[in-house]
Amino acid sequence: MTLTLADARSVIAAAEAKAAEIGQPMNIAVVDAGGNLVSHVRMDGAWIGSIDISINKAFTSRAFDIATKDLGENSQPNQQFYGIHASNHGRIMIFAGGIPLTRDGQVIGAIGVSGGSGEQDHAVAEAGANSV
Amino acid sequence: MTLTLADARSVIAAAEAKAAEIGQPMNIAVVDAGGNLVSHVRMDGAWIGSIDISINKAFTSRAFDIATKDLGENSQPNQQFYGIHASNHGRIMIFAGGIPLTRDGQVIGAIGVSGGSGEQDHAVAEAGANSV
Amino acid sequence: MTLTLADARSVIAAAEAKAAEIGQPMNIAVVDAGGNLVSHVRMDGAWIGSIDISINKAFTSRAFDIATKDLGENSQPNQQFYGIHASNHGRIMIFAGGIPLTRDGQVIGAIGVSGGSGEQDHAVAEAGANSV
Amino acid sequence: MTLTLADARSVIAAAEAKAAEIGQPMNIAVVDAGGNLVSHVRMDGAWIGSIDISINKAFTSRAFDIATKDLGENSQPNQQFYGIHASNHGRIMIFAGGIPLTRDGQVIGAIGVSGGSGEQDHAVAEAGANSV
Numbered sequence A, B, C, D: 001m002t003l004t005l006a007d008a009r010s011v012i013a014a015a016e017a018k019a020a021e022i023g024q025p026m027n028i029a030v031v032d033a034g035g036n037l038v039s040h041v042r043m044d045g046a047w048i049g050s051i052d053i054s055i056n057k058a059f060t061s062r063a064f065d066i067a068t069k070d071l072g073e074n075s076q077p078n079q080q081f082y083g084i085h086a087s088n089h090g091r092i093m094i095f096a097g098g099i100p101l102t103r104d105g106q107v108i109g110a111i112g113v114s115g116g117s118g119e120q121d122h123a124v125a126e127a128g129a130n131s132v
Helices: A005-022 A050-064 A068-073 A118-130 B005-022 B050-064 B068-073 B118-130 C005-022 C050-064 C068-073 C118-130 D005-022 D050-064 D068-073 D118-130
Strands: A027-032 A037-042 A098-103 A106-114 B027-032 B037-042 B098-103 B106-114 C027-032 C037-042 C098-103 C106-114 D027-032 D037-042 D098-103 D106-114
Touching: A005 A027, A005 A037, A005 A106, A005 A118, A005 B037, A027 A050, A027 A118, A037 A050, A037 B005, A050 A068, A050 A098, A050 A106, A068 A098, A098 A118, A106 A118, B005 B027, B005 B037, B005 B106, B005 B118, B027 B050, B027 B118, B037 B050, B050 B068, B050 B098, B050 B106, B068 B098, B098 B118, B106 B118, C005 C027, C005 C037, C005 C106, C005 C118, C005 D037, C027 C050, C027 C118, C037 C050, C037 D005, C050 C068, C050 C098, C050 C106, C068 C098, C098 C118, C106 C118, D005 D027, D005 D037, D005 D106, D005 D118, D027 D050, D027 D118, D037 D050, D050 D068, D050 D098, D050 D106, D068 D098, D098 D118, D106 D118
Parallel strands: none
Antiparallel strands: A027 A037, A027 A106, A037 B037, A098 A106, B027 B037, B027 B106, B098 B106, C027 C037, C027 C106, C037 D037, C098 C106, D027 D037, D027 D106, D098 D106
16 A cells, blocks of 8 residues: 555645745655655745755655654664664654654655754644645 | 746646656656756656656756757767766766756756656656746 | 855955964855855865865755754754754765855855864854855 | 965966857866865856866866876777776766866876867866966
C-alpha cells in the first residue's frame, strides 16, 4: 500500500492551508511508501534552503517510520542514535517537521515541512498528516 | 523577474494534461529564475529514477538558458561542450526534456520533464512552456 | 530584486577594507537573491580551507535569510535546528560570518566571510553588509 | 612562485574587457599555483551554470598545466585520457576556456572562463592569460 499523487496533493493542500493560517510560507514535500518524492511545493517567499530539508524530512520520516521531532530526541549527543545525521548521504533530518502518513494503521508515506520554527514546521506537517 | 507557485502549478497542469494525452506518466519539475525548485509532481506510475532527472533538467535549462535537447547536441563527443555533464555536481542533464520558461522575452525559470522517451519528455515540457 | 556585479564588488571592497584594518586576511564571497555566487576574493595569505566556507556562508545566509551566527545558536545540540548542517549537500554553515544583504527592506543576496575568528568574520561581513 | 590577488584582479580585468568587447557576459575565475581559487566574478547576465564550470576550468588547467581545449582533444572517446572527466570529484573540465598563467616560463596559476561558445570562452581566457 502506498499513496497516489492525488493523495499527496490533498495532504499538501491541508498543510498549505495551515501555513497560510499561521502566516509562514513553507516548503512542503510528500514521499510514498518507498521513500521517493511524490510532490513538492515551495510557497512564495519560503526559504530556498528549505527545499532540500522538506524533502529530506519526508524521506527521514518514512525511512524510520517516525516523526523527525521524535528521532531528534534520540539523536542528540549522548543519546542512542547520536550521529545518525551523517548516514544516508546527508538525507537524515533530526529536527521537527517530518511525520509519517498512515492509512488503516499502515504507513503509506510521509510529509516533510520546512520554512519556520520547529514548532511551526511540525504544526503544518501535522495538519497535512491528519488530513489522510 | 521570476515565477510564482501559482505560475508553476499552471505550467505543471499544462504539462500533465499533455502527458495524460500521450498516455505516459511523467515527473514534472519547475524551477525559478535562481534555478531553485518551486514545485515537482510525480504522476502515478512514473519512474522513481526520473524524480532527480526532472529536477536537474529544469535546473540545467535555467542554468544555461537553453533547452536540454539543444545543449545535448553540443555536448556529444567531439562537440564544443563535451564533458559538461561532469560539472555542477552531477546536476547537468544533456538530453531532451528541459525547456526555459520565458515571459516578455525574459527567462523566469524552467521546466524539466522525465518519464518517457526523449521525444515524449520534450513534447510534455513544451506543452508546459507554451502555457506561460 | 537581486544585486549586480558592481554591487557585489562594492560590498567586497568595504569588507576588504575592514579586514585590512583588523589585519586579518579573509575570503569574501557574495551571492545573489537566488543564492548563486556573484563574486569571490581570497586576500593574500588567507586560508585555502576558507574558500568553500565563505561561499557556503553566503549561500546559507540567503538560503534562510538570517545571519549564520544566529542560525548557529538555533543549531546547537538540543536546539530546534540541530542537525541542519547535514542538509543541502554540506553547504549549510552554522557559525559566524554570513549576513544577508538587504535593500529597501528586501533581501537581495548575502555576504560570506571566512579567515579569522568568528568575531572577526562577522565584523568583516557586517562592514560589507552595511555598505549596501 | 604563485600569484597574488592583485595579479588575479588584473587578469580578470583583461578577460572582462574582452568579454565586453565581444558582447558575451562571462564567469571568470583565477586559481593560484596550488589550484585553489583566488577570485571569481560573474558578469551581469552570465549563466549560473557556468559559475562551477569557470572555477573548474581554472582548476583543471593548473591541475595538468594545460589548456582545457588541448586536454579535451586527448579526452574524447578512444583517445588516451578518455574518462578523465570522471576523476577529481567532477572538477575536471575537458572543453575550451581554461588556460595556465605563466610568468618567466613558470606556471603560477590558471584562468577559467565559461559563458559563451567554446571559441568565445577560449578567446576571453587568452586575453586574461596574455595580460600576465
